Amino acid sequence: MSEPLLFEISSGNRKGFSLPPMDVPEKDLANLIPEKFLRKNDTGLPELSELDVIRHFVRLSNLNHHIEKGFYPLGSCTMKYNPVINELLVNNDGLTGLHPFQDEETAQGAMQIMGELGDYLCEISGMDSITMQPCAGAHGELTGIKIIRAYHESKGNPRKKIILPDSSHGTNPATAAISGYEIVQIKSNKEGLVDLDELKSHLDDEVAAFMLTNPNTLGLFESQVVEISKMLKDVGALLYMDGANLNALFGVVRPGDMGFDVVHFNLHKTFATPHGGGGPGSGPVAVKESLKEFLPVPVIVKKDSKYVFDFDRPKTIGKIQGFYGNFLVMVKAYIYIRMLGSKGLKNVTKNAILNANYILKSLEKYYDLPYKRTPMHECVFSGDRQKEKGVKTLDIAKRLLDYGIHAPTVYFPLIVHEALMIEPTETESKETLDNFIDAMISIAKEAEENPELVKSAPVKTPVSRLDEGLAARNLNVRYERKD
Numbered sequence: 001m002s003e004p005l006l007f008e009i010s011s012g013n014r015k016g017f018s019l020p021p022m023d024v025p026e027k028d029l030a031n032l033i034p035e036k037f038l039r040k041n042d043t044g045l046p047e048l049s050e051l052d053v054i055r056h057f058v059r060l061s062n063l064n065h066h067i068e069k070g071f072y073p074l075g076s077c078t079m080k081y082n083p084v085i086n087e088l089l090v091n092n093d094g095l096t097g098l099h100p101f102q103d104e105e106t107a108q109g110a111m112q113i114m115g116e117l118g119d120y121l122c123e124i125s126g127m128d129s130i131t132m133q134p135c136a137g138a139h140g141e142l143t144g145i146k147i148i149r150a151y152h153e154s155k156g157n158p159r160k161k162i163i164l165p166d167s168s169h170g171t172n173p174a175t176a177a178i179s180g181y182e183i184v185q186i187k188s189n190k191e192g193l194v195d196l197d198e199l200k201s202h203l204d205d206e207v208a209a210f211m212l213t214n215p216n217t218l219g220l221f222e223s224q225v226v227e228i229s230k231m232l233k234d235v236g237a238l239l240y241m242d243g244a245n246l247n248a249l250f251g252v253v254r255p256g257d258m259g260f261d262v263v264h265f266n267l268h269k270t271f272a273t274p275h276g277g278g279g280p281g282s283g284p285v286a287v288k289e290s291l292k293e294f295l296p297v298p299v300i301v302k303k304d305s306k307y308v309f310d311f312d313r314p315k316t317i318g319k320i321q322g323f324y325g326n327f328l329v330m331v332k333a334y335i336y337i338r339m340l341g342s343k344g345l346k347n348v349t350k351n352a353i354l355n356a357n358y359i360l361k362s363l364e365k366y367y368d369l370p371y372k373r374t375p376m377h378e379c380v381f382s383g384d385r386q387k388e389k390g391v392k393t394l395d396i397a398k399r400l401l402d403y404g405i406h407a408p409t410v411y412f413p414l415i416v417h418e419a420l421m422i423e424p425t426e427t428e429s430k431e432t433l434d435n436f437i438d439a440m441i442s443i444a445k446e447a448e449e450n451p452e453l454v455k456s457a458p459v460k461t462p463v464s465r466l467d468e469g470l471a472a473r474n475l476n477v478r479y480e481r482k483d
């Protein structure tokens with residue numbers, strides 16, 4: 001791989017575009033800006049033509065794997081293809097040019113989008129009220145747990161513990177800990193679901209909430225939620241749903257109807273928006289009526305056919321975001337929901353489930369399946385059988401890159417040895433799934449017949465196997481100029 005940095009290909013005095021000649025008198029900067037703010041040295045920014053820059057970034061994108069280049073079955077992350085029309089529509093000046101301090105009167109269209117999106121999400125989830133502020137799933141969790149704490153405080157005692165299953169996403173225990181709660185982790189049962197007896201043994205009046213992902217991170221539907229919700233109500237605790245996997249439920253069942261009190265959405269997984277590399281995301285949080293008064297301010301409400309920001313919430317947890325959330329991600333979710341309609345959303349769910357089950361059935365002869373139940377939108381295999389030949393899950397993941405396919409999520413959930421967590425999403429065709437299945441079957445054969453080949457993968461990518469810890473441990477983003 002030999003793509004130099006823009007700084008390295010900079011060739012002095014080259015420009016991306018030229019400005020027309022000035023038609024006003026030129027003034028010396030020193031007369032306009034105080035001396036102490038003036039730069040003493042040249043900025044050192046690269047000087048290049050537009051073509052130099054475009055080619056640089058296109059070459060870089062060719063070296064990388066992305067959803068527009070190939071299949072990306074990263075479990076739990078929901079890497080579905082996102083419609084181009086979203087990008088075109090959100091690039092509208094009326095949306096991108098808004099200022100967050102603008103008077104509500106002058107931004108009614110944007111307020112309506114946020115207000116209606118909130119209504120749709122409440123309807124989809126069976127909840128009563130919502131905040132759009134959180135900027136990611138983890139941020140939504142923090143908001144949700146703060147609301148739960150405020151609720152218990154209003155009853156006189158914030159309580160001490162949060163219970164979560166051992167299959168939960170790492171952000172769940174992190175959220176509980178950062179919110180000042182003690183974490184009680186409970187084991188999953190043989191079916192990969194919440195063990196009710198174990199849950200019961202931890203329930204008392206110091207439990208603030210149980211955080212549950214449904215479908216859980218094994219891709220399995222937690223079928224006992226109604227019972228779990230009753231058990232929690234008996235001790236005055238609340239039920240939190242990590243809704244990152246809502247693309248396996250929406251249009252078919254609703255968290256609110258199952259007894260969840262709080263749910264966060266990952267708009268960037270479930271409702272379009274390309275993601276990865278840190279954002280942007282959006283993690284709205286919806287709550288039941290009894291928790292409404294604790295939502296972050298401002299809450300968008302409709303008064304006399306106008307949308308306004310309501311700051312008058314004495315019991316609010318405060319602000320969770322500088323302004324109102326990642327607005328353009330909300331717009332994309334809005335477009336996605338409006339384009340699909342209720343029937344379309346239901347089909348998303350059905351196809352996501354069908355695709356995951358097709359992969360599971362096609363691969364179950366070749367890879368170990370620790371939980372033999374019908375999954376929802378993702379399936380989790382174990383690489384234990386291949387490991388006996390010295391081929392680890394990491395090697396399988398690397399070998400897939402040689403087949404032009406991004407690796408699935410590996411080594412998560414933690415309760416599965418050598419886990420391979422595959423989420424195809426609803427947007428992939430049968431041909432793409434078959435191509436992936438063929439690759440996985442060939443790798444299983446290679447692991448039997450030629451384990452060294454798999455262990456040395458990838459061999460066809462721009463760079464071979466990297467030291468994955470090095471960049472994180474020795475981060476160096478400084479470019480040293482040679483002159």
Ligand SMILES: *Cc1c(COP(=O)(O)O)cnc(C)c1O
Nearest residue numbers: 076136137138169171242244281
């Ligand atoms: C992705 C994910 C999260 C965290 O969401 P972010 O937007 O990455 O912060 C939480 N729980 C589950 C199950 C997830 O898949």
